[in-house]
Amino acid sequence: MKTFKLVSFYLVDKKGDVVSIPLIDALIINKENEINTWIIEVFVDKKYLDLFQEYSSEEKISVYTVITKKDNEPAPFLVQIISQKVIGENASILFEGKLNRTTGYAEQLLEALLETGLGGNELLTSFKQKMKDKTEIIRKKKL
Numbered sequence: 760m761k762t763f764k765l766v767s768f769y770l771v772d773k774k775g776d777v778v779s780i781p782l783i784d785a786l787i788i789n790k791e792n793e794i795n796t797w798i799i800e801v802f803v804d805k806k807y808l809d810l811f812q813e814y815s816s817e818e819k820i821s822v823y824t825v826i827t828k829k830d831n832e833p834a835p836f837l838v839q840i841i842s843q844k845v846i847g848e849n850a851s852i853l854f855e856g857k858l859n860r861t862t863g864y865a866e867q868l869l870e871a872l873l874e875t876g877l878g879g880n881e882l883l884t885s886f887k888q889k890m891k892d893k894t895e896i897i898r899k900k901k902l
Contacts, residue, residue: 761789767825768801769833773813777823780807783849787826799824799838799854808850814840822854835859865890 765785770778780803788798799822814820816839823833838856872885 760791763787763789763826765799765801765824765826766829766831767823767833768799769823770810771821771823772810778810780810785824787824795857797836797838797856797858798841799836799856801852801854802846803850803852805845805848805850808843808845808852811840811843811850811852816840819856820854821859822856832865 763786765782765787768780768782768785770780772778780801782801782803784802786800790796790798819837819839822836822838824836825831825833835858836854836856837859838854841853841855842851843853844851868889869886872882872889877885
């Protein structure tokens with residue numbers, strides 16, 4: 760198993776909106792098993808618990824995580840909630856799921872920009888600018 764620190768966490772809610780959840784602390788574990796399972800634990804202010812309580816333990820939830828460094832690409836996961844616990848003024852939410860990557864961030868971003876009709880220097884400028892904001896493709900695709 761390998762453990763990594765999470766620096767950002769985004770939940771795609773039931774309306775399809777991407778919600779950035781501020782983290783107090785968080786980690787992600789690659790179980791390195793034959794079915795490629797990951798465990799994600801987020802420690803957040805308990806005011807965010809309502810967002811997670813909308814889901815049953817059987818429901819699949821789309822989330823994005825930024826692992827280790829703020830500059831890394833958001834990694835898409837399809838997860839289920841394993842447990843939710845209130846700890847003082849905060850809450851711990853534990854997820855289990857799989858990486859949901861079909862193509863990389865750059866490819867998804869380029870595809871989204873091309874769909875808007877951009878070309879030439881305008882495409883290049885927009886691509887460079889949006890590569891700096893790694894969450895842009897999350898807002899566009901909403902899984």
